[in-house]
Amino acid sequence: MTVRVTPGRVFASEWTKFRSLRSSLYLVAGSVVIMLGLAALIALAVRDEQGSGSDDFSGVDTFEISLMGFWLAQLTLGVLGVLVVTGEYGTGQVRSTFAAVPRKVPVVLMKTAMIGLVAFVVGLVSAGLAFLLVGAILPSDLDISLSDPGVARGLLGAGLYLAAVAVYGAGIGWLLRHSAGAVAVLMGALLVLPIVVMVIPIDWIQRLGPYLPSRVGQSLLSRAPENPGWTVSLMLTIVYVAVLMGVSAAVVRRRDV
Secondary structure, three states, X not given: OOXXXXXXXXXXXXXXXXXXXXXXXXXXXXXXXXXXXXXXXXXXXXXXXXXXXXXOOOOOOHHHHHOOOHHHHHHHXXXXXXXXXXXXXXXXXXXXXXXXXXXXXHHHHHHHHHHHHHHHHHXXXXXXXXXXXXXXXXXXXXXXXXXXXXXXXXXXXXXXXXXXXXXXXXXXXXXXXXXXXXXXXXXXXXXXXXXXXXXXXXXXXXXXXXXXXHHHHHHHHOOOOOOOOHHHHHHHHHHHHHHHHHHHHHHHHHHOO
16 A cells, blocks of 8 residues: 655654654753743842842833743754754664655655744743743732733744744754754854844944844844834744745755755
8 A cells, every 4th residue: 555645744754753852852841941941030030139129120021031041942942953854864864754755845844844833832832931930920010911012922923933943943954964064054143143243344234134033033022123023024034934945945855865
């Protein structure tokens, strides 16, 4: 009996491989711990400061505190995206995968979609739990609710951007096929490139800064996003993801045998 290869079956196969790897589960768990732990630590520090007699908390934003762990979680989920792809190249398992799905493109798209979905769920759930945790730790006069302007949108943006970062990692992994190199490129794009653009004293280069992937992510997380706005940031993120995955699929289709 011949079993037809469908996108759904490829997705299910990639999910089975993902959840069978302890390293993947460790990175997911680490991302959740980072998001919740850092938010809780900062909230406790703010509460202790209030208990010490300080009464100036006009600059405290519980929403921003709840997402402080995002900046580290994006690194773990980005690395997760890289390793999900490059791990198969390192072990040689990718040959079996492409033997089962000779067209290759469905593997690229479904594996990447799977890791993006995992990162989205992890990011959204962790952001929501961190928001509730911070609200429970801080005094009631500093509390905000999901109904406040921009809060629900910002939490959704956290999940969306973390999903995009995982997809960026996977896309770079498909292109380079080497874990260390792909992680270095991803970290450079997320952390180093914005600094380089900021310090170069050329007007047109600095104007590009707000449209870099990491800066776009900041707009998605913000309750009152700067230029570009939230909707534009979401559209830019979709474009970045689509272009990277299109290039990755084309390269894998032509190069890998």
